Amino acid sequence: MDPAEFVAVLGAENVLTDPTQLRTYECDGLTGYRVVPALVALPRTTDEVAATVRVCARRGIPFVARGAGTGLSGGALPVADGIVISLQRLRRIIEVDPVNRRAVVEPGVTNRDISRAAAPYGLYYAPDPSSQQVCTIGGNVAENSGGAHCLKYGFTVHHVLAAEVVLADGTVTTLGGDSPEHAGYDLLGAFIGSEGTLGVVTKVVVRLLPKPTTVSTMVADFGSVAAAGDTVTDIIGAGIVPAAIEMMDNLAIRAAEAAVHAGYTVDAAAALIVELDGPPDEVDSQFDQVLEICRRHGSTKLRIAADPAEREAIWRGRKAAFAAAGRISPNYFVQDGVVPRVRLAEVLGRIAELAAGAGIRVANVFHAGDGNLHPLVLYDEAKGEHDRAEKLSTAIAELCVELGGSLSGEHGIGADKACSMPVMFSEDDLATMKRLRAAFDPAGLCNPGKIFPTPRLCGERPGPFRPHPLEAAGLIERW
Amino acid sequence: MVTHLRPANLAELSEAVREGPQRLLIAGAGTATGWGGTPTEVDAVVDTTGLDGVIDYQPADMTVAVRAGMPMADLQKVLAEHGQRVAFDAARIPLGATVGGLVATADGGPARHAYGTLRDMVIGITVVLADGTVARSGGRVIKNVAGYDLAKLFHGSLGTLGVIAEVVLRVYPLPKATRTVAVERPPDEGFELAGQIVARSLEPAALEWYDGRLLARFEGTAEGVARRVAALQAAAGAGWSEVDDAVWDEVAGVALGAPGDTVFRCGTLPSRMPWLAGRIAELAGAAATVTSSVGVGVHTVRLRSGDPAVHAATLTTVRDEVAGTGGSTTAIRRAEDVPAWGPPPPAVALMRAVKQQLDPVGRLGPGRFAPWF
Incomplete structure (x- = not known):
């Protein structure tokens, strides 16, 4: 892949092409699945994320957004001739508003750091995945992360009021708003938990709760x-x-x-x-x-x-x-x-x-x-x-x-369980979900090969996994 | 001529939509016909009230699956027999509003302070799309991230994406004791006191600034509620009184309105409540009542019958100003000639794309979101 266009929008120091450096992005927490991406982009602002995605859209290059890479379902697994967009450099806490009990943060901020910033006001951010020391809020939005305390307090989707997102064509929009009341379809609710397949989140407004007495x-x-x-x-x-x-x-x-x-x-x-x-x-x-x-x-x-x-x-x-x-x-x-x-x-x-x-x-x-x-x-x-x-x-x-349950409670389907999806959902269910995906990302460039089973990987009929092909070779066929 | 379709089960619903005439209006109990834009002429009404009743109720698991045409009030009766409830108190429930209709309108009541709306309680949904496709998402467990959550998409869709056929809900225990306290406060002081109540973790189930008073509803054990009522009394000082639960019927009356009224709901930053209350008073005077879920920034405004020009000016002015600061407004009851929607939200193009994908020829609820899409 020619890095020139990415270098033009990000600067050479924010584009990784060295094979050794690229290897550190080859997997997330599901380490059995590995694919080395063609390039890693390290944008510093929403505009740079959008410019990077616009290059991808123009050239038909698939892209995978990545936070801390702690996911456990291969949701941040790269695509072989695609790029990884790391959000690690968007890590500002823009605002903590104790009066309205909310914080505005960039996606690379860790879950724990939000609570740390809110602590002086007697507030905290409720969802607490076990990886909260390192996992990022952007990744939490993608995965709709829960944690030990979500039984009472709910998941990420219950604690995010708005998100600025870069769509697959490089446009920037805002989902949600200042309150839970917003006219029209709840696209924010649909976006949270979409495992990075509907866009790249670049800013998150979270609710903060008072600490229980x-x-x-x-x-x-x-x-x-x-x-x-x-x-x-x-x-x-x-x-x-x-x-x-x-x-x-x-x-x-x-x-x-x-x-x-x-x-x-x-x-x-x-x-x-x-x-x-x-x-x-x-x-x-x-x-x-x-x-x-x-x-x-x-x-x-x-x-x-x-x-x-x-x-x-x-x-x-x-x-x-x-x-x-x-x-x-x-x-x-x-x-x-x-x-x-x-x-x-x-x-x-x-x-x-x-x-x-x-x-x-x-x-x-x-x-x-x-x-x-x-x-x-x-x-x-x-x-x-x-x-x-x-x-x-x-x-x-x-x-x-x-037994009447689900394939995944919080880790996501990702690359890991895509082939099991037909056990839980009918063809029509999955086709309807794909229509939603097409509304957001008609070209299918945004984190391809996740959530949905593909015949080439999973075989034509639903059923138990067949043995995975060799990781690298097999996964190239995924998208 | 408008055909009336009243399917009795999911298969009939799918067939009715697939084989039915071109333009369809989806109707439940008919308690929210004024919400959003006025539908243009349709060829048939799909009446969901034949899709009634509980499908599966697991009291020990605190989940219930129902057909979407079931009135919420009926469901609450079934749940109450097991000491449970849907923690949801939208004003339309006593009028017979259906579970599906309440999801499609994204309605809510004062309990949104602690429990949110049905958006936060629906754990599974079955819908029928404009081409008759039956699609499910979610399931019957309270924690589930498999696949996209279509329930969110349909929450507030006003019957424009498909027919909600079945809904699975998370339920909660009925509280052993409930008491409500009212504190006389103007808007700015009411907002401040509300902040103190939240900060002290008194955990009200509802916290509503309504017409010059801050109302706090406490739920829990008798002793626990008594202690929190006392704590609020100590914090509030003057103007404190305990009030009858009937005050919540008055609050519901704001959202319901009456013929000739204008009713709308705004979402803003919680701290905008004093501004909003002040602005409504300026524009509409004594004919206006505001009730505000002050902890979350959701405000319902009722303008009682009077000069239609004042109603129109109040709605459009406030709506523009709310939109200008990033808020949102939905008209619930208005005169025909007042535009239903104001400035579109930033993601309107994406909403249009979703509509295009799920209902490409625009069969369902034409006009509901006009002129946005």
Whole structure:
């Protein structure tokens, strides 16, 4: 690819073409999928993003927007003869408005930095994906990110009021507005969670919330995974909306404990972290109710966080659980399926059966309160277990659909689960979604090869994944 | 002659749209016929009220799937038997407004302060497009990012993209106790007090500046609500009183209006509320009532019957000024000769493209968004 036109709009220092530098952009958090892009653009302003996209539009060059690259579904996977547009240099916090409780930020600002900037006013930004230290708000908008506390507070789509976006033809527009009330179609709502396929976000207006007055956190151990699952079902069924309910099974508890010493009971079969927040009376009475439900299901130990430091330690263990899986297995896949909360115990039993059948270990650590599973499929590449593990991982996601749930609760479909989409959606459903895409990006240049299955990659009939072709060779065929 | 089509199920709906005459107007209970632009002549009305009833209700999962022609009030009755509700209080609900109609109009009530609107509660949707295609998005779980969210697109679409056939909603527990406090305050002080209530995390379920008073509705346990009512009393000082829940019917009356009234809804930065209230008073005087969800910046204005010229001037002037600062206005009730829409939003070209993709020959709701598209 001739970089001249990109250099002309960005300057040579903001265009990467060196193969070694390009390689650092070859994958996101889903590291099994790698494609080296032809070029990486590093714009510094909305105008530069728009100018870059206009070059792509003129030349028919596909482009993939990228934040911190922490996504777990290959949503930021480059296209071989396309470019990556990194938003890392758009990282200004433009305004924090405590009176209207909102902040205006550029897409490269990290999730955590928004809350940090809002903290002096007693405010924070609610969605808290586990990667919040590094993941960017632009990526959060693309993926409609959630986090442990979205059970009560909702997802990115509930906390973004407006977004400035560069469309696939290089025009700049604003979706949403000053309030949730805006006439016409809710294009902002459709854009959030579109995984970078409808445009590039260059500015985000987020809502900020006051910090809750009372927060209470407990860890409840159980003698079986089923008892923990039934406890979650009963808490939800009792009409309690906790800020978070997280669940870990024994493998996950041991891995997390070894990593950060959060004080978990290493021989517990399962543990729940339940957090309630809000006005003090409501929190206290519901906390007692939750303790009672845990006891009724035979909880073997109830640990209540005595102070913010202990709460922090409990959460540190939970948030470290993914990375900690590396301590108990050389390789692993993270799944992201969702089931109705009344079927938690059932799905955990079915996953255990599938795992036993495949001879592969699965650790479970997930957002139980909203039914969002994150099974960690543990395998050893060196022992030739990759294909078996991948098949199991896909089977778990599709099991969630069979039980009335979804392929993905927060990680996105990306390149990873595109071939499973026909398990969840009909041809007409997908064709309708593609019509929306065509309205935004008729030429299909904006993050192609994501979300939608393509016959060449997935085969003509829907069904289980066939083995992926060699990453590089296969992925070239994707768009 | 206008044909009346009243399908009784999804298959009939798809067929009615596919085989029906050219231009179609989608109608539910008919509680929002004045919203947006006046439809041009149509060949048939697609009446959704035959698509009624609950499809699947899982109380323990706090989700419910319904046919879109079901009146929201009926749904609330079903949910209440299990101690649950849709946390949504649009004024039209007691008039029989359907779930689909409430989604299509992006309506909302004071509960938007804590719970948002149906946009924030719809977790799955089934629609029928102008060519009869049946398309679903979302599903039956509260957390789900698979595929595009078509429900968002249809929220506020005023029947111009397709017929909403089925809706899956997240539901919430009914509160054990509810109390409402009113504090007499002019707009600027009302806005300031509202900010204090939010900052102190008193977590009102609704926070509405209505006609010279700040109304705060608290929901929760009896003790918790009592404590928060007391905390507000301490913060507010003079002008405080506890009021009957019936005050919320008065607030609803602003959005409903009456024949001969002009009613419109504006969205602005929350801090623009004092300006808006002042401007309405200047332009329309005592004939005007403003109710404002002051925490989120959504204001509903009612101009009672009087000089039509004053109504027209008030709506168009305020609308232009609101648009000039990045806000938005939807007309809910107006005289025929007053333009339905003001300056278009920045993304109007994209809206046009979406309309073109989903309804290329313009069969559905012609005129609703004229002159934008």
